Amino acid sequence: MSRIRIKDIAQMADVSVGTVDRVLHGRSGVSEASRKRVEEILKQLDYQPNMYASALASNKQYTYACLLPQHEASEYWTDIEAGIREATLAYSDFNIQADVTHYDPYDYHSFEQASQQIVEKQPDGVLLAPTAPQYTCPFVEQLNQLHIPYIYIDSNIQEQPALSFFGQHSHQSGFFAARMLMLLAGKNATEIAIFRKINEGVVGSNQQERREIGFREYMERHHPTCHIWELDLHAKRDTEDTQMLDDFFKAHPTLHNGITFNSKAYIIGEYLHKRGIADFNLMGYDLLKRNVECLKGGTISFLIAQQPTLQGFNGIKTLCDHLILKKEINRINFMPIDLLTRENIEFYYKPIN
Amino acid sequence: MSRIRIKDIAQMADVSVGTVDRVLHGRSGVSEASRKRVEEILKQLDYQPNMYASALASNKQYTYACLLPQHEASEYWTDIEAGIREATLAYSDFNIQADVTHYDPYDYHSFEQASQQIVEKQPDGVLLAPTAPQYTCPFVEQLNQLHIPYIYIDSNIQEQPALSFFGQHSHQSGFFAARMLMLLAGKNATEIAIFRKINEGVVGSNQQERREIGFREYMERHHPTCHIWELDLHAKRDTEDTQMLDDFFKAHPTLHNGITFNSKAYIIGEYLHKRGIADFNLMGYDLLKRNVECLKGGTISFLIAQQPTLQGFNGIKTLCDHLILKKEINRINFMPIDLLTRENIEFYYKPIN
DNA sequence: CTGTTAGCGCGTTCAG
DNA sequence: CTGAACGCGCTAACAG
Numbered sequence: 001m002s003r004i005r006i007k008d009i010a011q012m013a014d015v016s017v018g019t020v021d022r023v024l025h026g027r028s029g030v031s032e033a034s035r036k037r038v039e040e041i042l043k044q045l046d047y048q049p050n051m052y053a054s055a056l057a058s059n060k061q062y063t064y065a066c067l068l069p070q071h072e073a074s075e076y077w078t079d080i081e082a083g084i085r086e087a088t089l090a091y092s093d094f095n096i097q098a099d100v101t102h103y104d105p106y107d108y109h110s111f112e113q114a115s116q117q118i119v120e121k122q123p124d125g126v127l128l129a130p131t132a133p134q135y136t137c138p139f140v141e142q143l144n145q146l147h148i149p150y151i152y153i154d155s156n157i158q159e160q161p162a163l164s165f166f167g168q169h170s171h172q173s174g175f176f177a178a179r180m181l182m183l184l185a186g187k188n189a190t191e192i193a194i195f196r197k198i199n200e201g202v203v204g205s206n207q208q209e210r211r212e213i214g215f216r217e218y219m220e221r222h223h224p225t226c227h228i229w230e231l232d233l234h235a236k237r238d239t240e241d242t243q244m245l246d247d248f249f250k251a252h253p254t255l256h257n258g259i260t261f262n263s264k265a266y267i268i269g270e271y272l273h274k275r276g277i278a279d280f281n282l283m284g285y286d287l288l289k290r291n292v293e294c295l296k297g298g299t300i301s302f303l304i305a306q307q308p309t310l311q312g313f314n315g316i317k318t319l320c321d322h323l324i325l326k327k328e329i330n331r332i333n334f335m336p337i338d339l340l341t342r343e344n345i346e347f348y349y350k351p352i353n
Numbered sequence: 354m355s356r357i358r359i360k361d362i363a364q365m366a367d368v369s370v371g372t373v374d375r376v377l378h379g380r381s382g383v384s385e386a387s388r389k390r391v392e393e394i395l396k397q398l399d400y401q402p403n404m405y406a407s408a409l410a411s412n413k414q415y416t417y418a419c420l421l422p423q424h425e426a427s428e429y430w431t432d433i434e435a436g437i438r439e440a441t442l443a444y445s446d447f448n449i450q451a452d453v454t455h456y457d458p459y460d461y462h463s464f465e466q467a468s469q470q471i472v473e474k475q476p477d478g479v480l481l482a483p484t485a486p487q488y489t490c491p492f493v494e495q496l497n498q499l500h501i502p503y504i505y506i507d508s509n510i511q512e513q514p515a516l517s518f519f520g521q522h523s524h525q526s527g528f529f530a531a532r533m534l535m536l537l538a539g540k541n542a543t544e545i546a547i548f549r550k551i552n553e554g555v556v557g558s559n560q561q562e563r564r565e566i567g568f569r570e571y572m573e574r575h576h577p578t579c580h581i582w583e584l585d586l587h588a589k590r591d592t593e594d595t596q597m598l599d600d601f602f603k604a605h606p607t608l609h610n611g612i613t614f615n616s617k618a619y620i621i622g623e624y625l626h627k628r629g630i631a632d633f634n635l636m637g638y639d640l641l642k643r644n645v646e647c648l649k650g651g652t653i654s655f656l657i658a659q660q661p662t663l664q665g666f667n668g669i670k671t672l673c674d675h676l677i678l679k680k681e682i683n684r685i686n687f688m689p690i691d692l693l694t695r696e697n698i699e700f701y702y703k704p705i706n
Numbered sequence: 707c708t709g710t711t712a713g714c715g716c717g718t719t720c721a722g
Numbered sequence: 723c724t725g726a727a728c729g730c731g732c733t734a735a736c737a738g
Contacts, residue, residue, distance in 0.1 A: 005731060005732085006732065007731080017732080017733095018733095021734085049731085049732075051732095053733090054731075054733075056731080056733090057733040057734085058732080058733055059733085
């Protein structure tokens, strides 16, 4: 039983393929009678167009613009970009092209500038990692006016919903992290630590803040008496880390559990290794190479992952699904909150880069 | 910069598209000179055919045969079948069709019979959940002779490698499970329990056995003094479960931790709920609805998942990638070993069924 | 308002 | 051994 084709519909409705095509695409120039008849049959037979043939015939070029924060190699965003590249390869037969540009996450002007360039280029779709809402919204409003679909990655902007969002539920992931850390800490733990990396009082991303809020909510609810210490390392002065950590650990000799909500747990992990501290349970985020090495080496107990590569891949895939294959799109896609340990890391999704 | 087409190659090599097509498919009827020239240019330009156009032109029907164990609704295999259906839908434009047949996992003759029917039908590809090697091998050897590619799902047969395998590394997942259970149990736990479902001495699947071996390996290495109790419930006499559990828990009043390696942890979980036992840490496998309810209710602490839906989906996808899109295939695909708790279950992949 | 037709990139004849 | 021509399902331009 072969698939129904336009030709079949045309025959049954006693019109030509041209007419069927017109009603399929809602174009004008069809009499009410014909339109009715064709739509009837379309529904009745549940016609599904062959989107590959369609894409082939329309023979269009699709250009996507991707806007991500600047970053160093082997960071979280590297994996996202790898996913973007993988997807453009996987869908290369659709004549797609993805141009990645970067903005400085600590300089809002940089975001505005980059976003203006994208607007001028008039791409067919946009994939962006939003910065603060007040800077993101003006940009996506322009995209709305130009009817350019856009996708949020990593972090969502509730006020201006995108075609689709891919990212983790940060709050819940912090909540989960607290559960797991306290499992490591044991019932009678009385103190834990939060390590941050801060630049001039700015944490750098909403994700980190939301994770910490979720974390504290769990602590408040289940371990209200457990004290939470904080250590703020400088985001741009790595050389001071060791000294600050030395001071911190000297000041808290009975502390045995801690967590970071950014992706730089390896800073603490490598410090623990250097100082030979073996009785400290450390948790962190994201499978950076250095984090994974700490995990395997035992200085990091748990890492929470959020599949950045898949986020990038799905972002591009979703643009294709929407623009080319005309599929229905899920607007909100929370990534799973995955717990990695030295025992299961080996079988987790391999990063591609 | 548009993609290179056959026509372009033909022009550059000063031959016709027919000739290029012949060398592309290694068909005969091309002079050495032409073949050399064309191959040269092919390499040089790194020609990548448009597989969608190719599939469209070849206009073939692909029929896949799927062979899975019989099962009841809402079991592990239900999710696998959902993945199969999802994939046939996703690739319906390629004119594919997947026929699922079942065998009785407790009756080897049933497997042979079903496999013979598949051989007679001569499908284009096969997706099967292997039973014991001595019964699986004769089948896949016939497939080999007929050059029909086959894919293993859930469990691998090392002796007869398939085109591809999707499943979890059971041994390591048991190893991981032990780590997590002992984390729940705490440092001074002296005893834990393994719950089984057994039919006439047969566990039912290799997976379960391998998980237990991995589990015991971890215990041996890290908790050699911890005693491991065992309770074998009858696989086909569910009505006796409660009585046996009553006896077991009465006999072990200080026991607070246990695990099942099959997907029926809910039997224990629902028992704990019924008896109001709240100080027992239970682990199990697979996100059956009843398991998930126990997890949310708190009678199951952790579940280990292995994405059965994705396994089914990827099995079909891989057959398409191989047969239609001529892509390179990964032969071994271990699924991640995912830990689910009541805190992160909400954001795990939704089952489709 | 409607039917016809020429492609899209590729596979497969069928003459020569 | 090779090129030309037609068709896959669909789009879009064109003619009526």
